[in-house]
Amino acid sequence: MIQHNIDDDYEELAVGEFERTPVPKSRLKGWKSFLGMYAGEHAAGTEFMIGPLFLAAGASLKDLILGLFIGNILAILTWRYIVAPIAVSKKLTLYYQLEKIAGKHLVKVYNVVNGVLFCFLAGAMITVSASAVGVPFDISFSVPESIFGLSSAAFSGIVIIVGIVMTIVAAAGYNMVSKFANIAAPWMIIVFAACGISAMSQMEVDSWKSLLTEWDQGISVVQSINGKVDFGFWKIVIFAWLCNAAMHFGMSDLSIMRFAKDSRAGWGPSIGMFLGHYMAWICASLMLAAQIKLTGDISANPGALAWSVVGWTGIICVIIAGWTTANPTIYRAGLAFQSLFSSKAKAYSGVILAGVVATVAGIFPTLSSKLLDFVGLYGTILGPMGGVIFVNHYLAKKMGFTEDYADEKGSSFNVAVLLAWTIPVALGLYFIFAKGLFPAYAVIPCWIASSVLYVLIMKLQKS
Amino acid sequence: MKILKLISVLSISVLILLVGILSFLGTIEVANMKTLMLVGTILWFATTPFWMKEEE
Numbered sequence: 001m002i003q004h005n006i007d008d009d010y011e012e013l014a015v016g017e018f019e020r021t022p023v024p025k026s027r028l029k030g031w032k033s034f035l036g037m038y039a040g041e042h043a044a045g046t047e048f049m050i051g052p053l054f055l056a057a058g059a060s061l062k063d064l065i066l067g068l069f070i071g072n073i074l075a076i077l078t079w080r081y082i083v084a085p086i087a088v089s090k091k092l093t094l095y096y097q098l099e100k101i102a103g104k105h106l107v108k109v110y111n112v113v114n115g116v117l118f119c120f121l122a123g124a125m126i127t128v129s130a131s132a133v134g135v136p137f138d139i140s141f142s143v144p145e146s147i148f149g150l151s152s153a154a155f156s157g158i159v160i161i162v163g164i165v166m167t168i169v170a171a172a173g174y175n176m177v178s179k180f181a182n183i184a185a186p187w188m189i190i191v192f193a194a195c196g197i198s199a200m201s202q203m204e205v206d207s208w209k210s211l212l213t214e215w216d217q218g219i220s221v222v223q224s225i226n227g228k229v230d231f232g233f234w235k236i237v238i239f240a241w242l243c244n245a246a247m248h249f250g251m252s253d254l255s256i257m258r259f260a261k262d263s264r265a266g267w268g269p270s271i272g273m274f275l276g277h278y279m280a281w282i283c284a285s286l287m288l289a290a291q292i293k294l295t296g297d298i299s300a301n302p303g304a305l306a307w308s309v310v311g312w313t314g315i316i317c318v319i320i321a322g323w324t325t326a327n328p329t330i331y332r333a334g335l336a337f338q339s340l341f342s343s344k345a346k347a348y349s350g351v352i353l354a355g356v357v358a359t360v361a362g363i364f365p366t367l368s369s370k371l372l373d374f375v376g377l378y379g380t381i382l383g384p385m386g387g388v389i390f391v392n393h394y395l396a397k398k399m400g401f402t403e404d405y406a407d408e409k410g411s412s413f414n415v416a417v418l419l420a421w422t423i424p425v426a427l428g429l430y431f432i433f434a435k436g437l438f439p440a441y442a443v444i445p446c447w448i449a450s451s452v453l454y455v456l457i458m459k460l461q462k463s
Numbered sequence: 464m465k466i467l468k469l470i471s472v473l474s475i476s477v478l479i480l481l482v483g484i485l486s487f488l489g490t491i492e493v494a495n496m497k498t499l500m501l502v503g504t505i506l507w508f509a510t511t512p513f514w515m516k517e518e519e
Contacts, residue, residue: 183515187507190475194483194500201487311497313479313504 018258022091028261034268037256040185041269042244042276043192045125045302045322049371050243051284052300055292056222057231057372061215067233068281071240072273076266078241078248079257082386084266086393087257094254098385101392102417103406108339110385110421115336117378119354122329123361124368126166129322130158132303132315141301143369151365159362166323167355170330171348181324189275191310191317196283198309199290218289222298235438239372240277242443245379249447251386300369330354376439380428383443384421384450391451401458416457424449464517467510474510478503 018024054064090097099107131141139154150156169177203214223229247253257265287305291297294308302322306314334351341349361367367374396403406414427449428442479500486496 183508183511187475187479187504187511190479191500191504194479197480197483197487198493198496201483201493310483310500313497313500316504 018091019093020096023258027259029259029265030261031264031267034257034260034265035271038269038272039275040182040189040272042272043185043189043280043321044276045128045318045325046121046371046375047192047276047280048284048302048306048318048321049124049128049300049368050375051281052288052302052305053369053372054231054236054281055215055218055285055288056226056229056298056300058219058223058229059231059236060219061212063231063233063236064282064285067236068240068278071237072277074237074241075244075248075277076270076273079253079269080263080266082390083248083251083253084257084260084263086251086389087254088260088263088265089393090254091258092254093258094251094389097251097254097389100404100407101388102385102414103412105413106406106418109418110382111336111339114382115333115350115354116357117381118329118333118336119357120361120367120374121378122166122326122333122354122358123364124371124374125322125326125329126159126163126358126362127322127365127368128302129166129319129326130155130162130303130362131301132306132318132322133162134158135303135307135315141299141303141365143299143365145366147366147370148364149366150363155365156363160359163355163359163362166326166330167352167359170327170334170355171351177324177327180320181328184320184324188317188321189280191313192275192280192283195306195309195314195317196279196286199283199286202290202309203286203293214293215289218292221292221296225298235440238438239376239440242379242383242440243277243375245376245440245443245447246382249386249443250379250383251389252382254389326358330358333358373439376441376443377429377432379443380432380439380446381425384424384446385417387447387449387451388417388420388454391455395455396458399455399459401455401462405458416454416461419457420450420454423453464514468514471507471511471514474503474506478506 018027059067092100095107095111098110102110127141134141134155137154137158139152139158141155142151144150200211203211205211205214242249257268259265260268284302284305287309288298288300291305291308302318303315306318308314310317331351331354333354334348336350337353338345338347338350340353392403392405395401402408405411405416424446428437428446431437432439432442482491482496482499482503485491486493491499
């Protein structure tokens with residue numbers, strides 16, 4: 001999913017230069033360089049967690065293979081036709097574009113919300129890494145029933161140690177980690193593939209039919225323990241499409257694609273998506289199927305799963321995948337939190353705060369086991385801001401309201417954006433938490449509602 | 464650097480991917496597969512930083 005495995009190039013494009021000016025022509029890149037840039041992007045620590053959760057949620061293998069394929073295509077089309085044209089036209093970062101529409105104070109609110117969500121994501125990655133660190137010490141990782149339930153004291157201790165190390169590294173800056181992530185990315189993709197092949201070997205699969213049989217038996221075991229669960233075809237499609245909604249519908253990747261010469265850069269995530277959100281997810285899910293066949297254990301413990309299929313290579317891969325994902329995530333959350341501190345505060349104060357929040361989140365393993373829900377929630381909360389940017393770009397002139405309102409009027413807090421963002425999100429959260437709606441289902445309705453609401457409020461304001 | 468790059472490519476394509484496939488086909492024991500994959504991992508991280516840094 002969720003891409004936070006940032007290499008140098010990516011980081012330079014994301015936040016490094018031209019933060020408050022359009023990217024000059026001399027710095028624009030051809031669309032093919034975006035293919036390479038995104039290639040390792042979506043094969044990260046989260047994939048070790050998300051893949052097995054599909055099987056644990058009762059998804060059939062046929063649905064998974066076809067559903068992920070269609071969902072990934074839809075996600076790529078969203079990048080191509082929603083994000084890329086605006087990025088190429090404006091050539092601004094998400095944050096500067098938002099500031100022009102919403103005002104600098106509202107952007108700070110958005111940043112902090114973004115930072116908190118980043119912390120939970122980083123927390124899940126700390127859990128993933130800790131699950132692998134615990135394997136050589138025979139410290140298992142169990143998921144309690146309650147969201148705020150703890151695993152064993154020893155596992156919580158490992159999470160705290162891993163969290164502290166990651167926070168210190170993030171506070172020192174993450175250049176070294178991002179370089180390391182760059183080196184590890186091709187190896188990690190191959191290890192994912194090897195995990196899948198080895199898992200099939202452990203299940204003694206010799207045909208497509210036997211693979212389906214083993215998978216279905218895995219689901220039967222899960223359902224005999226957890227009760228009947230269902231994760232159907234369309235749910236898979238929607239999840240695969242919208243698990244990165246904050247990046248495409250939410251326009252976060254404006255910051256990357258602003259460096260594009262033309263809109264074809266929107267095809268950039270194609271290879272990365274199919275490596276990470278297709279091959280890696282399916283291979284990771286096969287590891288759980290193998291574990292269920294061999295031991296009957298249905299827990300999606302990434303460290304133990306990888307250890308079982310490829311040994312030490314798997315342990316190293318899970319630790320590195322979790323680390324290289326969590327580190328830039330903590331760093332970015334820290335940047336968002338830094339605005340909460342006074343200007344006299346140390347530059348790393350925000351990162352330390354983010355690291356503490358992420359570590360606390362990581363202590364509760366149930367949060368990482370709810371990653372399928374969390375990424376939908378992430379898109380539901382951040383995605384609608386992309387709707388505001390979308391209508392601001394395409395409809396402001398046509399419908400006669402002020403484009404880039406805050407910039408034009410000198411406003412630092414555009415209430416219209418606040419309302420257009422928070423009302424649909426509040427409704428979405430109500431349906432998710434009170435009515436049990438699968439969070440990814442709320443993303444597009446909230447995005448559309450925000451877009452419509454912003455147009456209506458702006459028209460009303462004008463009249 | 465070309466030699467290092469070749470070692471890197473072979474380390475993941477042969478010692479990790481191909482070995483995984485051979486284990487699936489029953490040609491290599493699981494324990495040997497895991498050992499060879501670890502060797503491939505060590506070789507990858509021992510060689511790749513040098514040529515990747517050069518290319519940057």
